[in-house]
Amino acid sequence: MTKTAWAWVWFGLLLALDIAIPWYVLTSVEKVSAAFLFWTIWVLAAIASAFIIFLKWRGVKS
Amino acid sequence: MSATFWVWFGIIVYIAAGLGIALMARRQLGAGVSEFFLANRKLGGFISALTYSATTYSAFMMIGLAGLTYLTGVGALGFELTYLCGMFMMVFFLPRFWLVGKKYGYISPMELLSDRYQNRGVGATAAILALVFLIPYGAVQLMGVGYLMNGVSGGAVPVVAGIIIAVLCAIAWSSIAGLRSVAWTDAFQALLMITVSAAVLGVVINALGGFGAFFDKLESAVPGLLTVPTAGGSWNLNMFIGLALPWLFFLISNPQVSQRLFIPKSVTAMKQMLGGFLIFGFIYTLISVLWGFGATLLVPGLENADLATPNLLALPIIPTGLAIVVMIGITAAAISTIDSILLTLSSVWARDIHKGLINRKVSEKGELRVGQWVIPIMAVIAFLFALWVAEKPGLDYMIAPLSSAASAGLLMAVPTIFGAFFWKRGTAFGAMVSMIAGAIIVLIFQLTGWKPLGWWPGVWGFVVCVPLFVIVSLATRPPKEKAEEFLGYLKGALKKGRFI
Numbered sequence: 001m002t003k004t005a006w007a008w009v010w011f012g013l014l015l016a017l018d019i020a021i022p023w024y025v026l027t028s029v030e031k032v033s034a035a036f037l038f039w040t041i042w043v044l045a046a047i048a049s050a051f052i053i054f055l056k057w058r059g060v061k062s
Numbered sequence: 063m064s065a066t067f068w069v070w071f072g073i074i075v076y077i078a079a080g081l082g083i084a085l086m087a088r089r090q091l092g093a094g095v096s097e098f099f100l101a102n103r104k105l106g107g108f109i110s111a112l113t114y115s116a117t118t119y120s121a122f123m124m125i126g127l128a129g130l131t132y133l134t135g136v137g138a139l140g141f142e143l144t145y146l147c148g149m150f151m152m153v154f155f156l157p158r159f160w161l162v163g164k165k166y167g168y169i170s171p172m173e174l175l176s177d178r179y180q181n182r183g184v185g186a187t188a189a190i191l192a193l194v195f196l197i198p199y200g201a202v203q204l205m206g207v208g209y210l211m212n213g214v215s216g217g218a219v220p221v222v223a224g225i226i227i228a229v230l231c232a233i234a235w236s237s238i239a240g241l242r243s244v245a246w247t248d249a250f251q252a253l254l255m256i257t258v259s260a261a262v263l264g265v266v267i268n269a270l271g272g273f274g275a276f277f278d279k280l281e282s283a284v285p286g287l288l289t290v291p292t293a294g295g296s297w298n299l300n301m302f303i304g305l306a307l308p309w310l311f312f313l314i315s316n317p318q319v320s321q322r323l324f325i326p327k328s329v330t331a332m333k334q335m336l337g338g339f340l341i342f343g344f345i346y347t348l349i350s351v352l353w354g355f356g357a358t359l360l361v362p363g364l365e366n367a368d369l370a371t372p373n374l375l376a377l378p379i380i381p382t383g384l385a386i387v388v389m390i391g392i393t394a395a396a397i398s399t400i401d402s403i404l405l406t407l408s409s410v411w412a413r414d415i416h417k418g419l420i421n422r423k424v425s426e427k428g429e430l431r432v433g434q435w436v437i438p439i440m441a442v443i444a445f446l447f448a449l450w451v452a453e454k455p456g457l458d459y460m461i462a463p464l465s466s467a468a469s470a471g472l473l474m475a476v477p478t479i480f481g482a483f484f485w486k487r488g489t490a491f492g493a494m495v496s497m498i499a500g501a502i503i504v505l506i507f508q509l510t511g512w513k514p515l516g517w518w519p520g521v522w523g524f525v526v527c528v529p530l531f532v533i534v535s536l537a538t539r540p541p542k543e544k545a546e547e548f549l550g551y552l553k554g555a556l557k558k559g560r561f562i
Binding site for chain 2: 003004008018027030032047049056
């Protein structure tokens with residue numbers, strides 16, 4: 001698979017976790033350490049992966 | 063002196079500072095449409111990051127999202143962070159928009175679509191979609207300012223007065239020097255809004271005994287708000303997907319932000335814009351949600367959740383001076399969004415409707431004049447809509463759902479935008495049919511409140527418009543030559559820049 005395809009797969013996985021964990025794993029856990037913490041860490045993973053990709057960009061002449 | 067005096071004093075200082083910055087920006091204003099609407103594609107990374115942040119984050123955050131958290135709990139965090147996760151797609155779309163914007167000289171995202179699909183009707187359809195659905199979103203910003211000034215002044219500043227102040231500032235910021243004045247005032251306003259909101263959150267958390275005690279109190283006082291779905295029925299999956307789906311694609315569906323993908327002056331500026339925004343967005347989202355949770359503990363039992371922030375600011379634990387500065391910060395957030403919307407809508411009207419459909423031979427000067435006239439007209443329409451909505455109670459008319467509803471309509475352009483960059487076989491008819499049919503469904507479901515199977519309007523529209531785009535495209539003839547040339551250019555340029 002190309003890098004672009006891998007990036008789309010990773011993004012799809014993030015979205016699947018967005019639903020699966022809060023609604024099916026943590027649904028009855030009424031703690032700050034449950035859905036609140038999950039979403040915070042989850043989005044940090046998304047942000048970090050975006051950084052890993054875009055920091056490799058380099059200047060081009062269009 | 064009374065709090066009302068200081069509220070007015072704060073407003074006057076803010077307006078004076080904004081006007082000063084806008085007038086300074088005007089000194090750098092050159093001639094032409096590209097200069098007025100895109101600052102000639104020469105913005106640095108720092109200003110680009112801040113204008114992107116200020117345009118994206120608005121009164122919606124500190125009033126709408128805080129209110130939604132107050133009423134429905136942690137699902138509001140998931141909903142807003144889903145948007146931020148969607149920003150991952152910038153690694154695909156930012157370089158693509160930027161590269162073709164520079165190569166073909168596009169002014170608006172709609173012009174890109176018209177050219178790529180070789181049909182002006184595509185851009186015009188997307189333009190009409192933006193005009194219809196961005197008005198409610200703009201109105202939301204105005205409502206936010208009205209509520210806030212009214213709440214912080216203890217009712218001394220009427221809601222309508224706040225709305226009028228916001229309208230006049232937005233018209234001024236966007237008219238004085240186009241994107242240059244908008245971007246510079248945005249940068250000032252972005253720094254203001256994040257600094258002062260963090261300061262007040264610090265005061266609130268401190269008053270509740272620090273983060274540890276704050277979280278303990280949340281778990282003991284409102285445990286039901288820390289899970290999804292809540293006991294009260296909020297944040298079932300249908301509600302989450304209904305609100306989050308339009309938000310997920312906000313970065314490409316909302317032209318006031320996708321137009322900003324044309325403006326960085328270099329790849330370095332592009333990287334700074336994206337990185338800066340992601341950091342800003344993460345911090346600002348957490349602040350807004352924690353603010354909403356703070357309000358559930360400190361001002362429980364409010365009938366209108368959008369008033370959570372004004373009520374929080376009116377508490378004795380918040381020094382009056384700080385409350386007024388925060389009010390200005392949130393006002394700045396709202397105005398920085400609506401002025402960007404006005405500027406984008408004016409460019410879309412001038413380029414994609416006036417020049418695209420009405421008068422193809424219009425000069426650049428004439429086109430610019432048309433765009434400048436559209437700014438106050440759109441502002442007045444948004445103002446009237448805000449007055450109408452401000453009278454309506456209930457969840458459907460809260461700021462957060464109304465914002466997401468506006469994006470639900472714009473979501474219908476997403477298959478067309480994906481097709482432009484990733485599918486050679488996409489056609490103009492596929493694009494137009496999918497956008498029109500999807501938008502009609504969203505409008506009907508939105509206005510009637512009908513939710514078959516419990517699915518929200520944006521979801522229904524999307525479910526219909528995606529297959530329509532594919533099927534109609536397959537049944538019609540694509541602009542083969544343009545698709546090859548456009549995507550061929552991108553393929554080479556993306557490889558050179560190590561983009562994916």
